Amino acid sequence: MDPRFHHDEATQEIEAGWRQAKLRYPAGSTVPARVVDAFPFNHEYQIRFIGDDSRRWSYALLPWTGEPPAAGSIRQYRIAAHRDTTRRIMVTPAG
Numbered sequence: 001m002d003p004r005f006h007h008d009e010a011t012q013e014i015e016a017g018w019r020q021a022k023l024r025y026p027a028g029s030t031v032p033a034r035v036v037d038a039f040p041f042n043h044e045y046q047i048r049f050i051g052d053d054s055r056r057w058s059y060a061l062l063p064w065t066g067e068p069p070a071a072g073s074i075r076q077y078r079i080a081a082h083r084d085t086t087r088r089i090m091v092t093p094a095g
Contacts, residue, residue, distance in 0.1 A: 038068035
């Protein structure tokens, strides 16, 4: 990774956790997640993966249009990519 894009001083524990998260949620896989909250001011909503208590990598933000998704609803999501520079799991609604 180009050092210009490395945003922090990650500890070995953080790096190990990120590697585990990528193994747990491989790109292309489908996972169930619960809608935690919707943010009307920017049309995003937050999901948390079902069965994962990891606060760092068990969630994602997605855009919405029209009516916001209902908090508490469970849907399927596809793991689209892993962003190593920001340590984010990118997801899209499945189907």
